[in-house]
Amino acid sequence: xxxxxxxxxxxxxxxxxxxxxxxxxxxxxxxxxxxxxxxxxxxxxxxxxxxxxxxxxxxxxxxxxxxxxxxxxxxxxxxxxxxxxxxxxxxxxxxxxxxxxxxxxxxxxxxxxxxxxxxxxxxxxxxxxxxxxxxxxxxxxxxxxxxxxxxxxxxxxxxxxxxxxxxxxxxxxxxxxxxxxxxxxxxxxxxxxxxxxxxxxxxxxxxxxxxxxxxxxxxxxxxxxxxxxxxxxxxxxxxxxxxxxxxxxxxxxxxxxxxxxxxxxxxxxxxxxxxxxxxxxxxxxxxxxxxxxxxxxxxxxxxxxxxxxxxxxxxxxxxxxxxxxxxxxxxxxxxxxxxxxxxxxxxxxxxxxxxxxxxxxxxxxxxxxxxxxxxxxxxxxxxxxxxxxxxxxxxxxxxxxxxxxxxxxxxxxxxxxxxxxxxxxxxxxxxxxxxxxxxxxxxxxxxxxxxxxx
Amino acid sequence: xxxxxxxxxxxxxxxxxxxxxxxxxxxxxxxxxxxxxxxxxxxxxxxxxxxxxxxxxxxxxxxxxxxxxxxxxxxxxxxxxxxxxxxxxxxxxxxxxxxxxxxxxxxxxxxxxxxxxxxxxxxxxxxxxxxxxxxxxxxxxxxxxxxxxxxxxxxxxxxxxxxxxxxxxxxxxxxx
Numbered sequence: 001x002x003x004x005x006x007x008x009x010x011x012x013x014x015x016x017x018x019x020x021x022x023x024x025x026x027x028x029x030x031x032x033x034x035x036x037x038x039x040x041x042x043x044x045x046x047x048x049x050x051x052x053x054x055x056x057x058x059x060x061x062x063x064x065x066x067x068x069x070x071x072x073x074x075x076x077x078x079x080x081x082x083x084x085x086x087x088x089x090x091x092x093x094x095x096x097x098x099x100x101x102x103x104x105x106x107x108x109x110x111x112x113x114x115x116x117x118x119x120x121x122x123x124x125x126x127x128x129x130x131x132x133x134x135x136x137x138x139x140x141x142x143x144x145x146x147x148x149x150x151x152x153x154x155x156x157x158x159x160x161x162x163x164x165x166x167x168x169x170x171x172x173x174x175x176x177x178x179x180x181x182x183x184x185x186x187x188x189x190x191x192x193x194x195x196x197x198x199x200x201x202x203x204x205x206x207x208x209x210x211x212x213x214x215x216x217x218x219x220x221x222x223x224x225x226x227x228x229x230x231x232x233x234x235x236x237x238x239x240x241x242x243x244x245x246x247x248x249x250x251x252x253x254x255x256x257x258x259x260x261x262x263x264x265x266x267x268x269x270x271x272x273x274x275x276x277x278x279x280x281x282x283x284x285x286x287x288x289x290x291x292x293x294x295x296x297x298x299x300x301x302x303x304x305x306x307x308x309x310x311x312x313x314x315x316x317x318x319x320x321x322x323x324x325x326x327x328x329x330x331x332x333x334x335x336x337x338x339x340x341x342x343x344x345x346x347x348x349x350x351x352x353x354x355x356x357x358x359x360x361x362x363x364x365x366x367x368x369x370x371x372x373x374x375x376x377x378x379x380x381x382x383x384x385x386x387x388x389x390x391x392x393x394x395x396x397x398x399x400x401x402x403x404x405x406x407x408x409x410x411x412x413x414x415x416x417x418x419x420x421x422x423x424x425x426x427x428x429x430x431x432x433x434x435x436x437x438x439x440x441x442x443x444x445x446x447x448x449x450x451x452x453x454x
Numbered sequence: 455x456x457x458x459x460x461x462x463x464x465x466x467x468x469x470x471x472x473x474x475x476x477x478x479x480x481x482x483x484x485x486x487x488x489x490x491x492x493x494x495x496x497x498x499x500x501x502x503x504x505x506x507x508x509x510x511x512x513x514x515x516x517x518x519x520x521x522x523x524x525x526x527x528x529x530x531x532x533x534x535x536x537x538x539x540x541x542x543x544x545x546x547x548x549x550x551x552x553x554x555x556x557x558x559x560x561x562x563x564x565x566x567x568x569x570x571x572x573x574x575x576x577x578x579x580x581x582x583x584x585x586x587x588x589x590x591x592x593x594x595x596x597x598x599x600x601x602x603x604x605x606x607x608x609x610x611x612x613x614x615x616x617x618x619x620x621x622x623x624x625x626x627x628x629x630x
Contacts, residue, residue, distance in 0.1 A: 010496065010596035134535075142535040146554040151561070158561045162568040169572060172581075173594075177496075180591035196576070197583035200593055201601075202506055204579045205498040210513045211575035215568055222564045229557065433596075434497045 001283040003096045004432070006439035008278065013432050017174075017425045018181055020274035028273045028418065035414035042408015045401045046121060054124040058399035062383045062391045067402040068122035070376040071409060074258065075115035076156070076230055077251070077371065081259025082108025082163065083223040086170070087216035095438065096287050098431040099279040103270060103421065104263055105167045110416040112160040114409050119153075121405060148232035155226045162222060166215045172198050172208070173430040187423075227251045234378065240317035241325075241382040244309065250302040257299045257341075258371035260292040264364035266417070268357055270426060279427050282355040289354045296345035296367070303342065317387050324385045325377060329395040334377050340370025458609050461588035461625040462616035463597045467495075470598040471505045473619045477602075477612075484605025485612065492586075494599035516574025517567050524566015529559040588625045597622065 049056050059066055085104040089097040120129050132153055136142045143150050176198040179191040198204060228248035235247035244250075267288065271280040310318045325334045344366045353359045384395050420426070464470045470493065477487050493502050503509070533550045576582070586601060593599040602612055609626070616624050 014595055136535070136538075140538060142538065145532045145536060145558060146551060151557045154558055154561045158565040158568075162564065165568060165572050169575065173496075177594045180594045196581040197585060198581065199583070199586060199589060200494045200496060200599075202493045202495075202502050203509070204581070205495070206503070206509060206511055207513055207575050207579040209498055210511045211571055214514065214517050214571050218564050218568050218571075222561075225557075225560065225564075430497050437497060 001286075002281075002439075003283050003287075004099065004279065004281060004435055004439070006436055006443055008432075008436055010433050010436070013279075013429050013436070014177055014181060016275070016278065017427050017429050017432075018178065020276065020426065021178070021182075021187075021422060021424075024422065025273050025275065028422070031269070031273070031414060032418050035411045035418060038408050038411025039415055040408075040411075041404050042411065045404035045408065049121075049124070049401050050126065056399060057401045058396060059124075060394070060396065062386055062394055063380070063396040065122065065379050065383070066396065067376065067398045067406050068118045070379040071372070071406050072115050072118035072122070073230055073251075073375040073378070074372045075111045075118070075409065075413070076227065077255035077258045077375070078262050079108040079111035079115070079159070079163070079259065080223050080227065080252070080255035081263050082106070082167075083219050084256055084259060085263065086166065087219040087223075090213075090216050091220070095435050096284050098435045099276075099281075099427050100263070100267060100284060100288075101431075102167075102171070102428045103266060103417075103426045104259075105163065105170065106417060106420050106424075106426065107259070107262060107266065108163045109160070109167055110413050110420070112156060112163065113416065114413045116156065116160070117409065117412065118405075148229060148236050151229045152233055155222075155229045159222055159226045162215065162219060166212075166219060168194075169208075169215065170212060170428070171424060172196060173200065174425045174428060176200065177429055178425065190423075223255075224252055227255045238387070239382050240315065240385070240387055241310075241321035242378070243315075243318070244306055246302060246305050246309065250299075250306060253295060253299045253302050254371060254374060257292070257295045258368055260288060260295055261364045261367035261371065263288055264292060264360055265368070268361050268364075270421065274421065274426065276427060279432060285357075285360070286354045289348050289360060292364075292367070293345055293348040296341070296348070300342040303338075321381055321385050325381045328381070329384070330377060330381050333373050334381075337370050337373035337377050340366045341374060344370065456606060457603050458606055459587040459601065459603050459627050460609060460612055460616070461586075461590065461599055461601045462621040463590055463592060463599050463623045463625075464619070465597060465622055467499060467501055467598060469619045469621075470600060471501065473600055473615060473621075474505050476615050476619070480611075480615070482604070482608045482611050484608035485602065490603040492601040494593045494601060496594055496596055511578065513571060513574045513578050516577070517571045520570020520573070521563050521567030523570070525559050525563035527566065528562025529555060531562075532558055587627050590623070590625065 057066065057068075082101075082105040085097050085101040086108075089101070119132070120126050123129065134143050134145075134150065134154075172195060175191050175195040179188065179195045182188050182191060228251065231247040231251035234242035235244060237243065264285070267280055267285060270276055307322060310322050313319070325331070344363055347353050347359065347363050353363075380396065383391070385392055462473070464473070474491070474493070477485075477491065493506060495502065532555050536550050536555075588601060590597070590599060600616070604612060613624055613626075
């Protein structure tokens with residue numbers, strides 16, 4: 001099966017993608033309305049928490065992170081999909097990424113923006129967020145540069161700004177197409193401004209290619225470092241359940257996993273909403289599904305490594321936390337995590353389900369539920385059963401304020417993402433043309449070789 | 455002598471390549487093929503480099519500079535801040551601990567590299583740019599454009615070559 005038809009006219013590619021900016025299906029507006037409603041709930045919760053204090057979030061000692069930091073890790077993880085599709089697969093010359101990498105990159109940017117909100121929200125006194133910036137206080141004291149929390153802030157800032165630049169630079173040729181084809185109005189002014197006068201000259205393309213490749217090379221180690229540093233927030237502490245050597249690769253695998261699952265979800269939604277059936281094809285979906293399955297198995301293996309290294313170590317406190325996870329208050333969620341993260345992806349191994357859209361949609365949602373539970377199961381059980389006896393049996397059930405914020409974060413992400421897809425081309429027009437062009441050249445060459453042989 | 459611009463549009467690369475080859479081999483007074491010709495296309499064609507000849511790209515030097523400066527800035531910023539503790543007792547611990555500082559140095563290395571690469575791209579690609587004297591929106595769709603700048607005496611010869619190779623359209627405008 002072909003990833004994409006080689007006889008699609010280039011003008012049609014422009015036309016189809018530009019149509020998505022103006023005329024999506026009705027479902028788009030329903031999604032947008034739903035996202036705004038969800039965001040409204042989160043805003044209400046934040047206003048309530050801001051006025052009353054962190055107590056309404058049911059935060060206490062030792063549970064000072066709760067769902068906020070668990071969800072923060074979830075959104076950071078989600079961001080890795082963009083880097084995987086844009087940078088890693090770009091370096092590997094995987095052509096099939098071309099119609100779908102743009103929305104994955106946008107996902108990266110908006111996931112990071114969503115994750116950043118939770119850092120602000122969890123400190124309670126949001127007006128003092130500037131304390132997180134690395135500058136000396138009035139006694140000349142600087143923040144602790146040896147703290148993984150500071151590394152985290154710096155890594156996320158670097159990742160966010162680099163991702164925005166990567167997304168923008170990769171979009172310049174498409175912005176020029178929009179500038180040339182869209183009728184006068186605010187959109188034309190916006191595209192004219194952002195296209196920077198791009199005309200597709202040989203000089204521009206030459207420099208563009210090197211720049212895109214260079215940023216891709218930077219982004220791959222950066223993405224790995226970001227999630228390794230998030231893992232260091234936990235792994236470098238002495239808390240039982242967190243002080244595990246395999247945490248950085250475990251976090252990176254988890255991040256790629258949740259990112260891939262989210263790509264499947266959004267692929268299915270965008271394909272329908274923007275009528276991208278010709279570009280987001282089933283063979284491409286099949287490739288993402290297979291990739292997701294492979295990463296799911298890596299994640300499962302790393303889970304097993306973590307359990308085994310805790311079980312066979314002589315660290316009784318860590319072992320207790322593991323037993324608590326499997327049999328204590330959080331057991332239903334922990335087992336749900338194992339089920340969603342390791343058992344559900346087995347469906348993806350069956351060929352007949354690899355292109356079955358309803359099944360894949362349900363599976364991708366379950367995978368992401370599993371990955372969100374994974375983050376919660378990293379944070380909460382260790383706080384409930386720390387080293388010191390006073391912290392034991394401090395199970396905490398998050399309040400409706402915390403749940404509201406988590407729920408609303410999905411609304412915030414969806415809102416940003418859907419607005420982006422309506423304002424900017426979510427399928428890379430010039431790269432799809434390249435894909436079509438190379439395929440047709442390849443076919444011509446094949447035919448010529450065949451005729452030569454006869 | 456005043457310069458004139460000509461833009462010829464072609465439906466495929468093969469024709470555009472033949473035009474460039476002919477422009478290279480034909481001696482035309484008032485037209486310098488190396489300095490006065492620009493090829494415009496909707497996608498990045500590796501073939502363009504083949505028929506235009508390899509031209510240097512300097513973006514990677516910006517990258518090297520940015521990454522190095524970013525790393526150095528990061529390391530010295532952190533170390534400088536930590537050196538404020540020189541007068542305080544550190545209990546035998548180093549004033550400037552290298553392993554943890556490596557993490558932030560690494561992040562700044564990447565940040566500097568990416569920012570300055572983008573700056574280098576803008577400079578080397580000549581962006582932001584004003585519109586060329588002649589431009590066709592068809593270039594961003596599916597056609598290949600060859601923009602040439604020449605003295606008035608060369609325009610007839612150039613037009614003849616474009617027409618010979620089935621140019622879809624030839625635009626002409628007086629330059630400054």
